[in-house]
Amino acid sequence: METKHVPEKFIVSIGPQHPALKEPGHFEFTVDGEVVTDATARLGFVHRGMEKGCEERNYTQDLYLMERVCGICSHVHALAFALGVEKLAGVQAPPRAQAIRSLVAELERIHSHLLWLGVAAHEGGFDTLFMFSWRDRETVMDLLELISGNRVNYSANVLGGVKIDINDSQRDALHKGMDFLEERTHHYMKVVTEDETFLGRTRNIGLMTKDQASLLGAVGPTARASGVKHDVRVDSPYAGYPQFPVKLITEPAGDLEARFVVRINELFESYRMVREIIDHLPEGELSVKVPRRIPEGETISRVEAPRGELLYFMKSNGTDQPDRVKVRTPSLCNWASVLTLAVGHKLADMPMILAGIDPCFSCNDRMVTVNRGGNSQDWSWEDLRKYGIAYYK
Amino acid sequence: MVIKKKLQTPEEMLQAGKELLQPWTLSENTPESDRLDVVIRAADIKACVKALIEAKWGYLSAITALDCPEYAVVEGSSQKVVVADKGSVEVLYHFCSGAAIVTLRVMLPYAAATMDSICEIIPSATLYEREAMELLGVEFIGTPSMERLLLPDDWPANVYPLRKAFTGLEKTNKVEEK
Numbered sequence: 001m002e003t004k005h006v007p008e009k010f011i012v013s014i015g016p017q018h019p020a021l022k023e024p025g026h027f028e029f030t031v032d033g034e035v036v037t038d039a040t041a042r043l044g045f046v047h048r049g050m051e052k053g054c055e056e057r058n059y060t061q062d063l064y065l066m067e068r069v070c071g072i073c074s075h076v077h078a079l080a081f082a083l084g085v086e087k088l089a090g091v092q093a094p095p096r097a098q099a100i101r102s103l104v105a106e107l108e109r110i111h112s113h114l115l116w117l118g119v120a121a122h123e124g125g126f127d128t129l130f131m132f133s134w135r136d137r138e139t140v141m142d143l144l145e146l147i148s149g150n151r152v153n154y155s156a157n158v159l160g161g162v163k164i165d166i167n168d169s170q171r172d173a174l175h176k177g178m179d180f181l182e183e184r185t186h187h188y189m190k191v192v193t194e195d196e197t198f199l200g201r202t203r204n205i206g207l208m209t210k211d212q213a214s215l216l217g218a219v220g221p222t223a224r225a226s227g228v229k230h231d232v233r234v235d236s237p238y239a240g241y242p243q244f245p246v247k248l249i250t251e252p253a254g255d256l257e258a259r260f261v262v263r264i265n266e267l268f269e270s271y272r273m274v275r276e277i278i279d280h281l282p283e284g285e286l287s288v289k290v291p292r293r294i295p296e297g298e299t300i301s302r303v304e305a306p307r308g309e310l311l312y313f314m315k316s317n318g319t320d321q322p323d324r325v326k327v328r329t330p331s332l333c334n335w336a337s338v339l340t341l342a343v344g345h346k347l348a349d350m351p352m353i354l355a356g357i358d359p360c361f362s363c364n365d366r367m368v369t370v371n372r373g374g375n376s377q378d379w380s381w382e383d384l385r386k387y388g389i390a391y392y393k
Numbered sequence: 394m395v396i397k398k399k400l401q402t403p404e405e406m407l408q409a410g411k412e413l414l415q416p417w418t419l420s421e422n423t424p425e426s427d428r429l430d431v432v433i434r435a436a437d438i439k440a441c442v443k444a445l446i447e448a449k450w451g452y453l454s455a456i457t458a459l460d461c462p463e464y465a466v467v468e469g470s471s472q473k474v475v476v477a478d479k480g481s482v483e484v485l486y487h488f489c490s491g492a493a494i495v496t497l498r499v500m501l502p503y504a505a506a507t508m509d510s511i512c513e514i515i516p517s518a519t520l521y522e523r524e525a526m527e528l529l530g531v532e533f534i535g536t537p538s539m540e541r542l543l544l545p546d547d548w549p550a551n552v553y554p555l556r557k558a559f560t561g562l563e564k565t566n567k568v569e570e571k
Contacts, residue, residue, distance in 0.1 A: 042540075042541070051555060052554060052555055055557075087425070214452060216516065217452060217515065217517040217518075230452075235489075235492055236492035297424070298424060299424075299425065300428065300496075309454065309489075311454050311487065313455070313457045315459065324460075328454070328457075328521075332521075333517065336516065336517030336519075336520060337517070
């Protein structure tokens with residue numbers, strides 16, 4: 001008699017909802033015992049129709065709308081939009097404005113990378129590192145508030161320039177802040193590269209080769225940690241970067257440890273950039289006039305967000321409203337890499353692999369359902385996180 | 394031909410891209426100094442993408458879908474209105490290499506908004522394809538999953554929110570209330 005073996009599939013479904021979450025997403029990991037064999041994503045739970053919304057507002061209103069695409073990297077969205085509109089209108093912001101745009105962009109990168117460091121550490125159960133990095137992040141949040149008046153959504157850009165300037169006392173505060181953060185960051189580098197328990201969770205985990213990274217379209221620090229030499233600030237300098245060039249930072253290893261090292265090295269580079277810009281700020285005006293009606297045309301505006309390349313495609317039609325604004329955020333590119341990377345890894349590694357791409361995804365208490373041959377069992381993201389930590393104890 | 398990227402300026406990269414795509418080019422345009430737009434037939438998309446990828450000409454940065462509806466002028470005024478069900482969707486594949494951007498442009502009429510998926514060549518393109526599929530109604534044959542990615546599960550079929558004719562669910566096709 002023939003016996004037929006039907007392999008049972010276990011599907012662990014994560015998400016989508018959590019009230020504290022910026023970007024809810026739903027994932028399903030199919031597991032064979034402990035090992036993940038397939039992963040899928042379902043996005044769009046916070047799709048707010050902003051691209052459509054843009055078409056019904058004028059360019060000035062859109063600038064404020066686009067700054068609100070993301071709460072972490074708000075400045076780069078406004079920057080990409082403003083640069084695109086300026087290209088279409090055929091105007092250029094003055095050098096001082098361009099330098100201040102890059103200054104705010106680097107401060108934003110510092111806050112975003114420190115935030116990520118804390119989130120990624122928390123997913124691995126390293127809560128002391130999480131608390132310290134977030135405490136230190138307050139330094140840069142205070143500096144952003146000092147120069148713009150806001151902790152998030154700094155609203156530094158206007159079409160044609162910026163609306164904030166840097167005075168001497170702000171310059172001194174920025175120097176002091178960078179000195180403090182640099183010292184702290186040396187300590188973090190030591191922790192993520194030398195601490196045995198930390199390395200046990202990151203070294204050789206979530207490996208992605210350079211070829212895989214390129215093929216999967218990974219961007220930003222995720223790609224650079226696999227040795228991919230892509231950084232829009234270097235490849236196609238914009239705003240203040242032609243005048244203040246940035247150093248490209250890559251790591252060859254392609255594992256989670258490399259993703260930590262790349263981001264921490266980028267922190268050092270950002271501290272250097274902030275000092276460089278405030279010490280050599282060009283004199284002059286802060287903005288130029290941009291016409292209300294933008295001539296017909298199409299443009300592509302690319303900037304390096306903390307998570308990687310951010311692309312805006314814009315089409316104008318001669319009126320004061322754009323015909324189309326297409327936004328491609330870096331996280332969208334990196335989902336593809338995480339879904340492929342997940343395969344072959346342990347379920348216990350999922351929280352850190354997911355956090356490793358810094359996917360605008362900092363939720364902790366999501367609902368997790370374990371499907372087991374018709375029976376389902378509910379877990380929260382917290383349960384999965386604890387499961388991962390316990391697994392490695 | 395494999396392109397040695399480091400040695401080349403954006404102009405040289407665009408020239409190399411132009412030569413690679415020559416066999417399938419219907420028309421081309423350089424809208425900005427670092428950009429090249431190449432109009433191709435929908436049927437040639439896989440060949441073009443393969444040519445770029447095999448030559449290591451950059452990476453796919455995004456797929457944009459653009460709605461190009463037909464407009465009619467309202468009699469007695471200068472106001473323009475969208476003519477429903479007439480028009481086309483343009484699909485733009487943006488490839489970047491350094492500062493250079495090559496855009497492959499494909500025009501598809503609403504009545505035949507179908508083209509091949511490029512996921513065989515670039516697996517990660519599926520997220521961009523599914524986005525264009527749901528928001529602008531372009532069907533990509535062979536994309537690994539046709540399930541909803543962005544829109545709610547109860548969103549009515551054949552209603553594409555990023556088309557110009559769409560002005561809100563209530564006016565076009567209200568979701569049935571349970």
